[in-house]
Amino acid sequence: MKDNKIEFTVNGGKKVYDGDPLRRLLDVLREDLELPGAKEGCGEGECGACSVLLDGKLVNSCVVAMGTIGGKDVLTVEGLKETEQGKCIIEAYADAGAVQCGFCTPGMVMASEAILRENPEPDEQTIRKGLSGNLCRCTGYDQIVDAVKLASERGKGLW
């Protein structure tokens, strides 16, 4: 069954998967690769706690089947936090008071990276739109929006 092998990269490292193609990317990241930064908040693609970047696009990894990611590049918060951009966003979250319970935060950080890649100097509406697939029950979002603005200001030239 070697034809079923799925090759992909996670945080720059090559991976080979040869299990059930219907298995969720989220489970493979967490259980097989032991990368628990992506969280399961709803399991139905509604909350964004499991957000990762797939070929640079923000996706909910709980609704991505392994069979669809051959040849693709996955970036999780574990990879992002090692980059200058990731560090800038994380520091901005800490300084803006954007973190409360923290369960949504890795997903929010991934969404923030996606926003800033698309538009390094986003206005408030652009930021709110970019975060709208990621739910947070603690903050009411204002300080998360502030964090993205702060990262954008501090990280000029990074994106």
Place this chain on the structure above:
Amino acid sequence: MSHSISNAVRRKDAVAKASGTTEYLSDQFLHSPYHAKCFYSTVSRGKIISRSLPDLPEDYYIIGADHVPGTNSLHMIIDDWPVFADKEVRYLGQIIYLVIGPDKEKVLELHSRIKIEYQELDPCYSLEDSASLLGGVQHGEDNVFTRYDIHHGNVEDAFAGTVKILENEYYTGYQEHVYMEPQSMFAFWENDSFVLHASAQCPFYIRKSLVGALGMEPEKVRIIQTATGGAFGGKEHFPDVLAGPLAVAVYHIRQPVKLVLDRKEDLAYTIKRHPSSISIRTAVDGDGTILAHDINLRLDGGAFASCSAVVLARAVFTVSNVYNVPNVRICGRVFCTNKVPSDAFRGFGAPQAVFAMESHMNYLAYELGVDPLAFRQPYLLKQGDATITEGKVHEKVLLPEMTERALEMSGYKEKYERYKNIPGKGIGFSYFLHGCGFTGNGERDLIKARIYLKKDEQDHVFIYASNVEMGQGLSTTFCKVASKALDIPFDQVDFVGPDTAIVPDSGPTVASRSISVVGYLVQKAAERLKEEWVPGEQQMITQDYSPPEGLVEWDQEALKGDAYPAYSWGVNIVEVEVDPLTCEVDTKGIWGVYDVGVPIDRQIVEGQIIGGMVQALGYSHLEKLENRDGRFKQATMADYMIPTSMDFPSTEKDILDNPFEYGAFGAKGAGEMVFDGAAPAFGAAVSQAVDAIIDEVPVLPETLMELTDEGQ
């Protein structure tokens, strides 16, 4: 005056959480040898007449009532909630079995083969069903879990001499917590002890609930709190309900087991905010002055008592809100129904009560033809005023200053006048207060909080308490309080995560008490440690609660005295636009001004303000949760909609200082009060926009369509 302790610091937990390195329960126990799945009842009320279980392969277990080694009940305030349903079920979703095994798929397959046969009984789905004892009595003699009566002044006399009686009834709906991390726990047996890691607010509550069921000494039951991904009251008592079955299972199989609810289970079967029905009759004299309120306050408690009694107490003590009215009578009752139990949720009865009274004040102003804001002013509580429980407002009340600030920030007066002539636009106002800490003598007689401060040989200080970090910033604010009192750097103090084997019982993480009550103990302990400080030596300070001086003694039988030692206060203003065709409401502006004593960290309190506001605006019109025949219709997060980043504009806020002598550096509670005022302010704004009385939340477009069709 701004206090230096209010200056923001970076939260202790922020970078680890944002980096994804903080381990929540499912991360800490990524791999578990055994998994558990709850088997729930499928009828709302009935007798179990037969059970059919599949044959079990090796290493698979189905655990139920017959396995409970002690008593089949969870000890909360009373012990009516069974660990497993045995002969009868009282709501759809009650746990009958726990299915356990190493392979999740196999567990699900076994789960699908359990068959239960019921003899169904008439369920009570409404307050009226319950009051009429439909299907036979289920609790006590009248289906009332708890009743509290208050009579301040003399309502009969006031009504006898009255010119006008104005009466209206107010309703609030269910609300689901939607903490982003679902209910999660992991348990195992170690030596002769049961050990549970849980996402939870109250480790000692869990322990208390389990000892009787397990028939074990408290010392042999150890509860360790894991990083908690949101709670809002939903992890106050409900973890007991999952921990009970899990503990019984682990007691028998002596293997590590993980129990994590999926989101659908969590939405369907975990506790909710109490729906309420509050009618207020008001006696008014010829000048339009309020003489008396006669209030009938009813909560839907669901199938088991849980902490409904305490929620009711807060609702009753809060319903007169910020007003000094000489004659007030309240009959408060929480009824037993055959639905998922209602329980703690941020605000804890106060949001329902405040919604009713604020909406009623608007109704009175409307009926009397006066301005709603001006109408309220003569009644605002002042320092020294009596409360409805014959206690006293001990503190200076800043409501006039707060009002002025909120009006200035929002441009309320000008907008209110202008929107009178613009259909579809409205602006609304609310006042609210929130008592700090447990009701009455609870802190002194029930909780008896104790904390430790320990210093190691490197002069690093550790705070030992049972209050948890659940997102509200406690691990940071506790350390700020201690470092400030010790006059040492913030980084030299750390908070020890709650573990019942290690920390003393400083009480539950509820009732806006952590900073105002326990934080004060941290401050006092730190002041003592500073005096006794010996560099390079291990030292330990134990600090016990003692009640503030000068309070009016509380009588729990008569419900008289100071219900709370102090109050936090707030003013909210909300501006809306209502679409004339769809009746969708768009929130255009949100303002809040608060008195939380002294904010221990301005940024953290602002985070509470914005978060509480948005959660409460969700409650006001987005979060529709309907129970039909015992089942919630909204089954997924696509159906039950909590606010997104697009739903509301930024919250503009201000905090006025008003130090509380017995709070940590003057702090009062903040986490709950910030929820209390949004719904009535939103309702008032919509009311102006559609020119009709709003007496119910959530405010739904279909309701508004009916109202506008009626041309009210």
